[in-house]
Amino acid sequence: MPAYVLLSRDAHARSVTLTSLDADATPGDVRVVAADGLTDVVAQVEAADHPRWVWDDTRRWYPPLLDAGVRVERCHDLRLCHTILRHAASAAASRLQQAPPGPFDASAPDEPLPHEPDLLDALRELDEDASPPPSLDAPAPADGDGPDLLAELRDQLDAVTGATQPGRLRLLLAAESGGALVAAEMQHDGLPWDPVRHDELLTDLLGPRPVGGGRPRRLEELVTTIRELLADPHLNPDSQPHLLAALRRQGFSLSSTSKWEVRELDHPVVAPLLEYKKLSRLLSANGWAWLDSWVRDGRFRPAYVVGGVVTGRWATDGGGALQLPASLRAAARADDGWRLVVADAAQLEPRVLAAMSGDRAMADAARGSDLYQRIADAGTVPTRTDAKYALLGAIYGATTGSAGMLMPRLARAYPQAVALVEAAARAGERGETVSTWLGRTSPPASAAFLDRLGAAGAEGADPDDVRDARRRARDRGRFTRNFVVQGTAAEWALCWLASLRRRLREIGDGRARLVFFLHDEVVVHSPAQDADAVATAVREAAEEAGRLLFGAAPVEFALDLAVVRSYADA
Template identity: 65%
Template sequence: MSWIVVEARPDGGASLHELADDADVPGMPILPLEVVSRVEVPEADLPAELAAREASHPRWVLDDTAARYPALLAAGVGLERCHDLRLCHAILRMSAACAGSVLATSPPGPWDAPPDHDAWHEPDEVAAIPTLFDAVDEAGDGVGVSPVGGPAGVDEPPDLLAELALQLDAVAGSAGPGGLRLLLAAESTGALIAAEIAHDGLPWDVAEHDRVLTALLGPRPAPGRRPAVLEELATRVRTTLDAPDLNPDSQPHLLQALRRAGLDVASTSRYEISAQRHPVVEPLLAYKKLARLLSANGWTWLDTWVHDGRYRPDYVVGGVVTGRWASRGSGALQLPAQVRSAVRADPGWALVVADAAQLEPRVLAAMSGDGAMAAAARGADLYQGLVDAGAVATRKEAKIGMLGAIYGGTTGVSGAVMPRLSAAFPRAIGLVESAARAGERGEVVSTWLGRSSPPPGERWWAARAAGTGEGADPADAADARRRARDWGRFTRNFVVQGTAAEWALCWLAALRRRLRDLPGRPHLVYFLHDEVVVHSPVEVAPVVADAVRAAAGEAGRLLFGDGPVEFPLDVSVVDSYDKAG
């Protein structure tokens, strides 16, 4: 076996050597060739901005970035670019653009198996993440370097270069090779970024978080006890409902007590309760709000997820069917506004917080080529632009109408505004309507770069068969229609949400590259669908803010060329996250 040796350079890059199998190089991380290879990827059809770099920079081919890269980072090695075979395989298997390829038509193989997280970590080891030296020591029997898809030593290790060849073939023969290449590059860079964010961590002020909790809930109680403020609210709820033994955390009992007290509710949801006029509403809603804070982001969360002043989100790149990232364990994508003041830059550092304004409607305008909507999106406020264009009367109508168009809203204000939007912006609305109709027929839809939606499952087709035709039971027919509409809402949203996710990935990747050129090592510390946070030395922060904007422009050009749609950002330089925006 030959080995690739990755050697950290002082400038933060890495160099590599190929070694004989008995080589022993103390202090250097070593990976077997089957796990990581340096490969030059053909650059045909890449946008010019990428192609120039593609020619001169190596792209590391990894079987699974999430499994390999943390150890590299721990050893002080950063990779500039990679091709993640696992993530790219998943995209290409599903993509309608290469449905006829060998890759897509082969029976399921090891690259289709879900990643085995247990194989990455040795729970009994002191270090949660195995070091590369562990991998080398145990490589002889496969432990620690087990490939994706099967127990070590049982299956043949997947052949990385063979898989790469299949993937490149699938792309080259596809209907949209340029888009897919960009998508695969962006997805893979996302995998690098997710690991880098986990490595660096989001700076977190535990004392400030504790202050917030104490101010809202009272001092931290003994384990198993309610904080004083919550207990007080619970008592008020019990008294008001005349239910002395009520546990307000129990939905069935709470619903029972509410109905007995005369409230007209069918559930205990905040929405229903807030519509009632009753003295219990105020303390109960306050209770629910604070109980949520305590259970989701209270002291237990703090103890579990924040260490040494850093919160380390565990992102799952490609974890959502649309291409959005998911997260694992700590609710990284649901940090409530209440605790954002605890996200605090280190002394001498700042947070550069940026979010893309009305990203999804802008993406829809760009991908549909709707000139009228693009013109309305010229300013910083797209919704006001729709009003100024005369399409709708108020900004509120514009917002609800656009969200309805993207999410599939048909009732209320949303449904009422749709005909006017459709008349004013026929291509944009036509695109989402067409995606909805395709989904209702059970067809696959695709994003701008070529990520495809999953087809409906067996139950969907069975329900459709049962509900279609002359003699169908009316109940079956109604069920089939409902399922069709539901799936149409999913595919309608898929094309927009998925393309927005692609824009965001390109934005992240472009930003990361720009940050590498700046002094002081400003680095990404958080990502949330259409928002990024960069931790930066204070004196570099203004340049970082420029880089974030420039990266947004680059993302727009990468996806849509020099089209008319702009992607403005709201950028803030702050010392804590709550001050952004």
């Protein structure tokens, strides 16, 4: 029975070679099949042997199999695994890292990484003079013109074997590849979506869909009000320069028209302008054009990008699944006779921090569904809100305001947890890399950053250069502080998905499907009679994810879970 089966196409994509490999990647049977006969062969081999399928890119191989009704249990995605191993500090001595850039290191120079607020902003700013990082979503070349896939697999396996923590790195690669299978399956199955209900919700908020373009009625009413209040009959509120000029004529000195600056103004235009911004965003991101483009056959099918954010979190390549507004979630409705099982991990990142750091006091606070309330009840800080601000401030690097003032209390109560993120921050400030629990490593500091840091420490350095270098160092420290926690939380979520996917196959007739994922939240579409069993599986999968990462660490990963007809009711 093969441990792996490697798939590769010929240069003209007319045939596919299936190479059976043992655990050391030594070739055994080789079989060549016509490309149009591949699905039948994969189905036969999967049923007989359940191997780990090895291919260059899950997005390339798996969708056609799903369309043919073929699902596989496991895979090894060479593209995703290469990206992790190429930068993993624990595999720094490997041949894979020492090799010059190759086809799996292809970059897209003009394409930025998907945006992740509060984390990547700092990295972009501090490395603004650096060349763009390799794209995490660059397509692999065709097999006939590309890398030797067997050699690449061997290099990857060797890198893991020689790593300082091979078990953790092996789990990370399996979880990342498993995530690629889940992402493809969720796009194939889709989240049940009622287009009629979506239209009703938009109409209630915006007015009827305009015929022939233009703004909906509610937006036009708000534009009229904004123009009157700012005494500008031709103002276009969608134009930042025009809006900024109109506000400045009212005596306000603003650097932008962001909602954060607008809401601080003392002027009657604030309320209608903020409402306009909110509704305009809804129209552009999830309005009728979105409905036409992304909902087909009663299903919303977003294109997930596994590992699309530098921490390992997912992004989307269209559809905006990771920013689905609460105002439209009532359109996500289970089919008749089915239910949505919705679960999100309560306060995931603080719980992950407790487990990573081994902080017993914080682990105790993590027992139960509300970690923040337990911190307040212990007398560490006065209120639950204070606990939330203080703990998230520790993770995200808040040094001012209420979070900054509460940090000394937090450090006294949870010294190991605070020490872990502080150590990550100091490493980032020095230009060093940091790694998640399983071994995903942060991007290195740019040469420009290191040069600035060195120049600022030299005798006679210009005070302005010193201040600039310190600011950039603090920003990078914020990034690395959050990287270790957010990245590890993403690893926990991947393990949660993989465990749940496996368990769903064993419930009823196996029709329950994972259909939506949002960082720490999952939605399963289940036959009504299986919903309770699915809910149990969701909880058991969360427990297993904690054990896989942290062993017997006494940290409870609590879930908020609901079985509903509509996503809005969760």
